[in-house]
Amino acid sequence: MQKTNEGPVIILAIESSCDETSCSISRDGVILSNVIAGQAVHEQYGGVVPELASRAHMQNIVPVVDAAMKKSGCTMDELSAIAFTQSPGLIGSLLVGSQFAKSLAMSLKIPLIAVHHMQAHVLANLIPGAAAPAAGSGTAAGSAVAADAAPLPSFPFLCLTVSGGHTQIVVCHSPLKLEVIGETLDDAAGEAFDKSAKLLGLPYPGGPLIDKYAKEGNAGRFSFPEPQIPGLNFSFSGLKTAILYFLQEQKAKDPEFVHKNLADICASIQGRIISILLNKLKKAARETGIKDLCIAGGVSANSGLRTSFRETGESLGWRTFIPAFQYCTDNAAMIAITAHFKYLAGDLSPLTVSASARAEW
Template sequence: MTSQNIYILGIESSCDDTAAAVLCNGKILSNVVATQKIHEEYGGVVPELASRAHQQNIVPVIHQAIEKAGITKEDLSGVAFTRGPGLMGSLLVGISFAKSMAMALQIPLIEVNHMQAHLLAHFIEEDGFEKPSFPFLGMTISGGHTQIVKVDDYFDMEVIGETLDDAVGEAFDKCGKMLELPYPAGPLIDKYAKQGNPKAFQFPQPNVKDLDFSFSGLKTSMLYFLQREMEKNPKFIEENLVDICASFQHTIVKIILNKLKKAVKQTGINQIAIGGGVSANSGIREALKITEKQWGWKTYVPKFEYTTDNAAMIAIVGHYKFLKKDFTDASISAKSRYRF
């Protein structure tokens, strides 16, 4: 290994995807994800099944990532892993493997906060994708989290707004369940929304103070709305599915944009970078592009494969921590709740 090359192995196992990636000097050499299909029949992630599947997947996924990168494990400079937040059983599988590998190869072990990684995914060297400059506002929208973060530097971040109850991805999935859509429902709602009228039905926007979010009220109003309409017409969902999806998605986009608008006004920062699985939603992406022209924002949307849970984002954080020599030791433990 030449002295100027830094090879970082990233390991991600916070929920139901087992992922491994190899970066060389911030550029992706491989990014492998094993998705667990077993949860679909339960309508959500089952923690015990997730951790068992991670145990089965982790060795082949890491082996494949190193092989695809065209290096050997002896070339690695460090091992970065997700410490949290996430499901405890799932996190433990990744952490245990990372510790063992770092110890065996006698290379640094690097802990990563999953939420920071979603925002720092923007710094992966990728042709055609611009990186935000500091400071910027990060918006993390996923199945488990909804946050607005003021990002002053790679590791100087402050959460200035977050959900008080359901995360935005959770709201999509729960409403999808009411519409009898398979799990995960978010991508299907997005697909149907493109065919529907976003103003067909009105859903209330929650009145939540400051920059915080709440999606439980929207979920409840959807439930009562469907119950009322189904009493009048048992085929209401079937006949109006695309319009329901379009109207629901339109409401969520409005909630997000209103909070972002408020955050820009409060901080004076008009650079917006989004991350997390729900940032793949086309309605949110299109709305952000429109705001660039309307409100003079500069918006950054990562490459699709870096939006959902992946190890490339863990590896890029590992890369920057490696440069700072910010390492950890084998006594470290998982944190299911992990603040910045």
């Protein structure tokens, strides 16, 4: 028999979908702690190795949960529910988090809440204080919003969710009613960053390094094509191929081409990826008439995207919202805020819920 608490809603949330082990504690939707342990073991392989990831989660999960609990100042008997990432993700990694969460919920006799990873990325914008509007960001009427007021986006809002495995445009009608109106037909924006970095000989993870070098480069130096995909969907496979052929051609002429032009190449690649993303987002905003826009996911930590998103919002009269850096990449705080809304709605999960099943939005 599961019990529910009276008083504050305190949730322990676990995120283990890929190569970060994270635990967060929230009280009434306010994040008290958000502890994240990375996995450096994958760097030597140039990408995440699923078996090594699941083993690292097993090593990290107890210390991470313990640290999150201590930082929050809460005790186990105060918890209202246990939440975990159900899908999507690496099955071995998901299993570590789900089995730990189920065991803890069972031992404490409190509810279990399964959370969809991508829904959580979108709802990171609803973490109090996490998605303050950009300075000078306009309202629907184009007037400025005080940054210290830090309001949350109003429903319905649009969210461009960009990560290593997903690229989506989502209409968020309410915390538990999300509608995907555009998504990638092949590769994700984050993968385009990482694969381009690999072609340039940059170490893993390469996306942040492209962002670093792009700051010193000229984005107009080299031209890469923008896919002509109808509607609001994306495609990045053709762009990756164009970058591959470009580099092969240039290195055939000069083996030192990449070394001599690294900053400009990175700036040009990043500029094209960002233009693809924002052109589709502008189209979505025009078609829906929505003026509150957010970005989320690991790629939303990219400084070029954040700057371009703010500037676009200012020019078009949007209110723009961007999560703090710690809530952009995979983290348990976004699982906690999603679980908070699900708890209030009574959307709980049986202890027999499968980590391999697709979580519902």
